[in-house]
Amino acid sequence: MSINNITQTILVVDDSKPVSEYVQVVLEERGYKTITANNGSQAMVMAVEYRPDLILLDIMMPDVDGYTICSQLKADRKTRDIPVIFLSALNSQFDKIKAFKCGAVDFVTKPIQVEELTARVKSHLTISRLNRALQSSNRDLESLVSERTKELEDSNKKLAEINARLEKT
Numbered sequence: 001m002s003i004n005n006i007t008q009t010i011l012v013v014d015d016s017k018p019v020s021e022y023v024q025v026v027l028e029e030r031g032y033k034t035i036t037a038n039n040g041s042q043a044m045v046m047a048v049e050y051r052p053d054l055i056l057l058d059i060m061m062p063d064v065d066g067y068t069i070c071s072q073l074k075a076d077r078k079t080r081d082i083p084v085i086f087l088s089a090l091n092s093q094f095d096k097i098k099a100f101k102c103g104a105v106d107f108v109t110k111p112i113q114v115e116e117l118t119a120r121v122k123s124h125l126t127i128s129r130l131n132r133a134l135q136s137s138n139r140d141l142e143s144l145v146s147e148r149t150k151e152l153e154d155s156n157k158k159l160a161e162i163n164a165r166l167e168k169t
Contacts, residue, residue, distance in 0.1 A: 008125055009033045011052040013043040013069070014087065015061045019110070023056060023087070026114055027121065040064030044072060047079045054125055057104075059088040059095065067102045074103035081131075083124045087112065 010032050014020040017038065024034045035050055037043040040061050047055060055073070059066035066086060073079040085106040086099045096107045105127075106120050 007033070008054070009035060009050060009052040010121065011035050011037060011043065011046055011050065011055045013037045013040070013055060013066070014058040015039055016058070019058070019087070023112065023117070026118065030118055032121070040066065040069040043069055047073055047082060048076070051078070052082060053128060054121060055082055055084045056087050057084050059086055059090055059099070067098060070099070070102045070104055081128075083128050085120060085124060
């Protein structure tokens with residue numbers, strides 16, 4: 001188990017219990033924490049509540065299809081940065097393009113190949129972690145620039161006051 005996996009949570013969304021359980025076992029054997037949803041509505045609630053690090057999402061589900069769920073996730077500021085990988089028996093170019101257009105970062109076809117799935121999960125979790133670190137660094141830099149700008153403005157104000165006094169003498 002890698003130290004990077006310890007706190008990473010993956011939401012598995014599939015209406016097929018055998019598929020969901022299989023994916024859950026595969027991921028947990030590799031040190032990931034998993035939570036599951038068996039329909040799209042439940043997936044939305046769980047995504048907001050648990051804020052998983054990644055979502056594996058089936059396309060064909062009885063209540064709401066995966067495309068709609070992915071679009072809703074990407075429209076919500078609380079969940080828009082969670083990477084979504086589609087898991088689907090659909091494998092046409094049309095289906096894959098539609099998945100990417102609604103915000104998915106990847107597409108894995110069923111039947112699931114364990115090595116492919118775990119490699120893609122690991123890659124997208126790494127990319128997501130690095131993006132969060134970059135965003136955090138950018139916020140820190142923006143804060144530092146703001147502090148320095150205020151310090152410069154204060155110094156310039158003091159210099160202007162000193163210059164004004166010197167001109168009077």
